[in-house]
Amino acid sequence: MQAKQYIRERFFPHMWCAGCGHGIVLNSLLRAVDQLGLDKNNVVMVSGIGCSARISGYVDFHSLHTIHGRALAFAAGVKFSKPELKLIVPxxxxxxxxxxxxxxxxxxxxxxxxxxxVMNNRIYGMTGGQFSPLTGVDKNTSTTPFSNIDNSFDTVELATAAGATFVARTTTYHVLEMTALLKKAIEHKGFSVIEILSQCPTQYGRKNKEGDAPAMLDHFREMTAKADSEKIKKNPGLISRGIFVDRSDKPEYCEQYEKIIQKAQKAIKGKQ
Amino acid sequence: MARPKLKEHIINRDWCKGCGICVHFCPKNVLELDSMEKVVAVRPGDCICCRMCELRCPDLAIEVVTDQDVKNE
Known part of the structure; x- marks a missing residue:
């Protein structure tokens, strides 16, 4: 596989459980980076804590394994200092x-x-299967043994409302779609969010009796449909996949910041 | 372009965790798990090189090599 040039083979086999969807995300991501022909010296992967965050250790890019939830803040720091680098934050x-x-x-x-x-497996897998803000009502986890009553976020709606300029969703079943969307997200200039529904057969699947990894992937096929497709119009309860936001009318932050630097330098020169 | 013909399945037995995703999603039923719960290509003659096993493998443990891959190298 051509994309194998982007992994650190010495750390394989990886630590994820058998059938974990995060491995499929890694697989598709490597192909996306390979198809874009990115130089691994120009890619930085910054991750936080959790099963998902371990992905940064397996890729042969520049990688930062940072603190829980704050990966985006670290990534912003890297981007500020070297705006020419590609930042990927799983x-x-x-x-x-x-x-x-x-x-x-x-x-x-x-x-x-x-x-x-956002690798969404709807649970905190590494720490023992506690419920997360995406678990969903009526689902069982180790901390909600009599079912969960918390409503969940919709990642796509949240990112859209917060102002992300590229928002997409796919699943680990739809691997070709995932690679295509990852390529678009990486190429997009601006903040891009891609939510990938990923299976956790060990924690979420076991507690909710969703079966093994292949059964959970089959379930992703059944419970999702392409946005604006006939299938979703007939079954509005399904989760929609595809690109929801792709706009280029908002200026990128580092470019705006560079303009402020220029303005400030001009102002200082004017005073001298 | 001619349809790709299978050359071999490269299976990394050290990386395979036997999750069965490749076996389940193979449209031609080429793959099976052996007694060690590792994947083996038992009917390689039926393989149509769709690469669904390779693309969905969470462990990067299976690779489909075709005659066209060899030519491209």
């Missing part, structure tokens, strides 16, 4: 929207050129 559902909820919405508001990948 996050779990809890990492992105619970612990890092504030960082997430403000990064979207600023429109800095970062690609945020």
């Amino acid at each position: 996050m779990g559902d809890g990492d992105a929207l619970a612990i890092g909820g504030n960082h997430f919405i403000h990064a979207a508001r600023r429109n800095m050129d970062i690609t945020a990948i």
Whole structure:
């Protein structure tokens, strides 16, 4: 596989459980980066804490494994100092929207050129299967043994409302679509969010009796449909996939910041 | 372009965790898990090189090599 040049083979086999969707995200991401022909010296992957965050250790880009929920803040720092680099920030559902909820919405508001990948497996897998803000009502987890009563976020609506200029959703079943959307998200100038529904057969699947990894992937096929398709019009209860926002009318943050630097330098020169 | 013909399935047995995703989604039923719960290509003659096993493998453990891959190298 051509894309294998982008992994650190010495750390394989990886630590994710058998059938974990995060491995499929890694697989598709490597192909996306390979198809875009990116130089690995120009890509920086910044991650927080959790199963999802471990992805940064397996890729042969520049990588930062930072603190829980704050990966976007670290990524913003990297982008500020070297705006020419491509920033990819993989996050779990809890990492992105619970612990890092504030960082997430403000990064979207600023429109800095970062690609945020929300790997949504609807649970905190690494720490024992606690519920997250994306678990959903009536689902069972180790901390909601009599079912969850918390309403969940809609990542796409949240990112759109917060001002992200590229928002998409796909699943680990739809691998070709995932690679295509990842390519678009990485190429997009501005803050791009891509939510990927990922299976956790060990924690979420087991507690909710969704079966093994192949059964959970089949479930992703059944419960989602392309946005604006006939299928979703007939079944509004399904989760829509595809691109929801793709706009280029908002200025990118680092470019705006560079203008402020120029203005300030002019003002100082005027005083001298 | 001619349809790609299978050369071989490269299976990394050290990386395979036996989750069965490739076995389940193979449209031609080429793959099976052996007694060690590792994937093996038991009917390679039926393979149509769709690469659905390779693309969905969470462990990057299976690769479909075709005659066209060899030519491109």
